[in-house]
Amino acid sequence: MAEYLELPVIDLSSPDRISTASSIRQACIDYGFFYLINHGVEEQLLQNVFDESRKFFSLPLEEKMKLGRKGNVGFAPIYAENLNSSTSSKGDLKETFHIGPLEGYESHIKNQWPSKELLPSWRFIMEEYYQKVVSVGKRLTSLIAMALNLEDDFFEKVGALDKPYAFLRLLHYPGEVGDSDEVVYGASAHSDYGMVTLLATDAVPGLQVCREKHKQPRIWKDVRHIKGAFIINLGDMMERWTNCLFRSTLHRVMPTGKERYSMALFMDHNPDCIVECLKSCCTDSSPPRFPPIRSGDHLRERINAAYSSSS
Ligand SMILES: O=C(O)CCC(=O)C(=O)O
Numbered sequence: 405m406a407e408y409l410e411l412p413v414i415d416l417s418s419p420d421r422i423s424t425a426s427s428i429r430q431a432c433i434d435y436g437f438f439y440l441i442n443h444g445v446e447e448q449l450l451q452n453v454f455d456e457s458r459k460f461f462s463l464p465l466e467e468k469m470k471l472g473r474k475g476n477v478g479f480a481p482i483y484a485e486n487l488n489s490s491t492s493s494k495g496d497l498k499e500t501f502h503i504g505p506l507e508g509y510e511s512h513i514k515n516q517w518p519s520k521e522l523l524p525s526w527r528f529i530m531e532e533y534y535q536k537v538v539s540v541g542k543r544l545t546s547l548i549a550m551a552l553n554l555e556d557d558f559f560e561k562v563g564a565l566d567k568p569y570a571f572l573r574l575l576h577y578p579g580e581v582g583d584s585d586e587v588v589y590g591a592s593a594h595s596d597y598g599m600v601t602l603l604a605t606d607a608v609p610g611l612q613v614c615r616e617k618h619k620q621p622r623i624w625k626d627v628r629h630i631k632g633a634f635i636i637n638l639g640d641m642m643e644r645w646t647n648c649l650f651r652s653t654l655h656r657v658m659p660t661g662k663e664r665y666s667m668a669l670f671m672d673h674n675p676d677c678i679v680e681c682l683k684s685c686c687t688d689s690s691p692p693r694f695p696p697i698r699s700g701d702h703l704r705e706r707i708n709a710a711y712s713s714s715s
């Protein structure tokens with residue numbers, strides 16, 4: 405294992421929003437990663453989601469494949485995804501289940517749910533968790549707007565989060581380390597695609613962060629688990645809005661020989677939102693590094709690349 409990276413801790417319950425926004429700004433500039441505590445999602449609910457997730461992934465593969473991934477929701481088996489699409493590895497040693505927006509995108513997202521006979525409380529618990537974490541995500545993104553000296557509802561007003569395109573991904577990393585000489589990652593090195601990710605992990609280590617993605621050799625540090633805290637990381641859209649002032653940091657999950665569960669809530673933008681450099685983040689001497697992009701196009705391109713070897 406590597407050295408630990410001591411990440412900043414942000415308290416969402418602090419009444420001093422200005423000071424919280426300023427701590428978030430520093431964390432986003434320095435790391436693109438931080439812990440969020442006192443976020444209001446009860447430990448019991450987190451525990452219930454881990455329990456239900458474990459029950460789902462313990463089902464026989466044929467049962468899970470009945471809910472196989474369609475339109476980016478549902479189950480994807482081991483090796484289906486390669487988060488580092490620049491390598492030709494056989495894929496990541498993890499299985500996942502994605503739940504997409506519960507409302508607002510009914511015409512093209514059809515969530516799939518395990519049958520009530522198999523897992524009676526599953527859908528109810530997942531929907532409750534999804535809704536609670538999305539509302540934490542909204543509180544957090546309003547603070548991120550303030551951290552950029554913008555109105556706190558900036559991202560709603562520009563049509564990014566007016567209809568959040570949020571995906572809840574349950575992850576299961578099996579205990580085995582792989583059966584070949586090739587290095588197999590639990591999740592290979594990647595940055596997240598959207599705006600911000602709220603990650604809950606169990607106490608099993610494995611998550612690592614590389615702060616300087618453009619420097620070689622890459623230096624990887626372990627991220628410590630803090631009970632009950634979310635690990636927050638920014639995605640590519642924040643890097644584009646801020647012209648790389650805020651980091652979309654590279655991370656990965658190493659297999660440790662121990663079974664591991666986590667769940668990530670990706671707060672992505674409304675696919676029609678055009679993401680472009682904020683005026684306050686560019687000057688004549690520091691022009692925009694990225695052209696404007698439609699959020700949905702970026703997302704589709706990244707998702708297609710990650711699943712290309714299996715589909
Ligand atoms: O499982 C983890 O701790 C991280 C997962 C992750 O980075 C992802 O799904 O994008």
Ligand SMILES: [Fe+2]
Pocket residue numbers: 594595596655
């Ligand atoms: Fe990630």
